Amino acid sequence: MTDYFRQISSAKDTYERIATEAGAKANGSTLNLAIKAVLGGWMVGLGGYAASFIASLYYVPNTSNASSKAAFAIVFPVALMSILFTGSDLYTGNTMCFTFALFNRKINALTYVLKLMVSIAGNFLGTCLGALVLTGGTGHFMKDTGPGAEFMMSLARAKTSPPFWRIMLSAVGCNSLVCLAVWTFYSSYDSAGAxxxxxxHIGAFAVAGLEHIIANFYILNAALLSRSGISFVDVYVHNFIPTLLGNTFAGICVLGIPLSLLYNNPSKEATLEYSRSLRSMQRTNSGEIVVNTTGTYM
Incomplete structure (x- = not known):
């Protein structure tokens, strides 16, 4: 008989691991972080283009477009998976992770602010590169000629027409899900669970149409390149500002600070032992439980 055991780490161990790795990233080379952030933005562009491409195939004007939204939600999570598995960088996840490192006294306030700025700047460059190469290069969403033009125009209008406060609140919900995706990724003992x-989590925010600043960097710059009927002010003022504020608030205040208050213990060093992260339990013929602690995380 095989005994059941949890395939996730404890919340305390997950917190400590994220804080430790975030501290190492923030205290590391600025150039290294910038490269990781550009790569992260590029990966969001890849996921955003692929998701938008397949969603455009199911798009039907003046309908609920449930199939189109579902298709987008299934494909887009590849962006965050790629970022996490390659160790690249995503600003929205950093708002939570760097907050953990700050509370855990692994970084100071100046490093916290500066590295978040480097992160979002790199993500912006990466997504702009994705918009230029993928959307501009393929022409799939180009007005009057691209087969996905109508979908892109509808998506761009939906992201730029709501009032400031609605976009900001949508962004709060969005980054709550993104940060939870990062948390559960680190808590999983195997790549399948991650x-x-x-x-x-990413599929949930995508299908709900919530606002994510890095995804919007790609989508709305792609819409500008595709001449989708929106202006620079629509994109950079009406969407980017409230989305950035909402995402940042969620990562820091909704999850970063509360989880730090729950699980941070600055008087003790982190005692993560990765050799204990993956536990395999077997029952011997005598009925004794044997715990194998030789495994490692993923």
Whole structure:
């Protein structure tokens, strides 16, 4: 008989691991972080283009477009999976992770602010590169000629027409899900569980149409390149500002600070032992439980 055991780490261990890795990233080379952030933005562009491409195939004007939204939600999570598995960088996840490192006294306030700025700047460059190469290069969403033009125009209008406060509140919900995806990724003992957790959380925000600043960097710059009927002010003022504020608030105040208050213990060093992260339990013929602690995380 095989005994059941949890395939996730404890919340305390997950917190400590994220804080430790975030501290190492923030205290590391600025150039290294910038490269990781550009790569992260590029990966969001890849996921955003692929998701938008397949969603455009199911798009029907003046309908609920449930199939189109579902298609987008299934494909887009590949962006965060790629970022997490390659160790690249995503600003929205950093708002929570760097907050953990700050509370855990692994970084100071100046490093916290500066590295978040480097992160979002790199993500912006990466997504702009994605918009230029993928959307501009393929022409799939180009007005009057691209087969996905109508979908892109509808998506761009939906992201730029709501009032400031609605976009900001949508962004709060969005980054709450993104940060939870990062948390559950780190808490999973195997890559399959990490992928399923990421798919669930990122798919949830994508199908709900919530606002994510890095995804919007790609989508709305792609819309500008595709001449989708929106202006620079629509994109950079009406969407980017409230989305950035909402995402940042969620990562810091909704999850970063509360989880730090729950699980941070600055008087003790982090005692993460990765050799204990993956536990395999077997029952011997005598009925004794044997715990194998030789495994490692993923």
């Amino acid at each position: 992928c399923l957790n990421t798919l669930a």
